[in-house]
Amino acid sequence: MPTKIAIIPARGGSKRVPRKNIINFCGQPMIAWTIQAAVESGCFNKILVSTDDHEIADVAKKYGAEVPFLRQVSADDYSPISDATIAALNQAEVYWQEKYSIVVQLMANCPIRNAWDIQDAVERFEQREANFQISCFKYGWMNPWWAVKLSVDGVPEPIFPEAMTKRSQDLDALYCPTGAIWIADALSLKQSGTFYGDGHVFNVLPWTSAVDIDDADDLLMAKAVHAKLLS
Numbered sequence: 001m002p003t004k005i006a007i008i009p010a011r012g013g014s015k016r017v018p019r020k021n022i023i024n025f026c027g028q029p030m031i032a033w034t035i036q037a038a039v040e041s042g043c044f045n046k047i048l049v050s051t052d053d054h055e056i057a058d059v060a061k062k063y064g065a066e067v068p069f070l071r072q073v074s075a076d077d078y079s080p081i082s083d084a085t086i087a088a089l090n091q092a093e094v095y096w097q098e099k100y101s102i103v104v105q106l107m108a109n110c111p112i113r114n115a116w117d118i119q120d121a122v123e124r125f126e127q128r129e130a131n132f133q134i135s136c137f138k139y140g141w142m143n144p145w146w147a148v149k150l151s152v153d154g155v156p157e158p159i160f161p162e163a164m165t166k167r168s169q170d171l172d173a174l175y176c177p178t179g180a181i182w183i184a185d186a187l188s189l190k191q192s193g194t195f196y197g198d199g200h201v202f203n204v205l206p207w208t209s210a211v212d213i214d215d216a217d218d219l220l221m222a223k224a225v226h227a228k229l230l231s
Contacts, residue, residue, distance in 0.1 A: 002101035006044045009084045010108045012053025016215040021108045032063040033111035039064045040115035043122045050088035082194045103186045107179035109213040117209045121181040131188035132200035135181040137210035145171045178210035
């Protein structure tokens with residue numbers, strides 16, 4: 001059986017929502033939802049939180065993740081998240097003295113993604129021949145085919161002018177990546193430096209599982225979606 005490690009990146013210096021990874025989200029620290037989903041999925045040999053922050057580390061351990069070391073690199077606003085995940089993977093392999101064949105990156109700011117979503121994504125990855133799989137969702141009420149840029153005077157410039165006269169049902173479905181569940185062959189990820197490596201594929205999640213919290217508006221929507229799913 002391939003050895004799988006879940007890596008949950010969670011740096012402490014979030015700006016748009018301060019302390020985002022451990023703020024209260026529907027009764028628990030936000031990161032707790034991702035840790036619990038990873039644990040309940042039963043998919044992983046290790047569940048590692050990669051953080052530069054002692055408080056986040058303490059919360060992560062309380063909810064079942066392992067944090068045997070703090071992040072040493074890629075803890076700023078500019079480093080690609082893949083860099084942090086690869087660094088954590090390398091640290092983990094040295095620390096535990098074992099190699100992992102599959103790495104699954106689970107962003108802490110996607111708290112509605114659940115254990116079943118993870119199980120399904122891992123199974124699909126193992127059935128495919130691709131070395132990289134990125135989660136996505138289908139656009140719904142927001143139709144990017146009709147997107148425009150606005151001048152300072154409010155004059156629209158269509159991004160896809162050929163689509164402006166078509167009905168929505170006549171347009172192809174479009175998909176957007178989400179940070180919920182990114183999976184890669186560990187060696188291929190190290191070699192490519194990105195989950196967008198050669199031949200990467202997308203895996204569709206329900207949009208409710210794909211909510212990615214980056215700012216205060218996202219947080220409000222995620223709480224509303226979570227409440228609706230529980231009702």
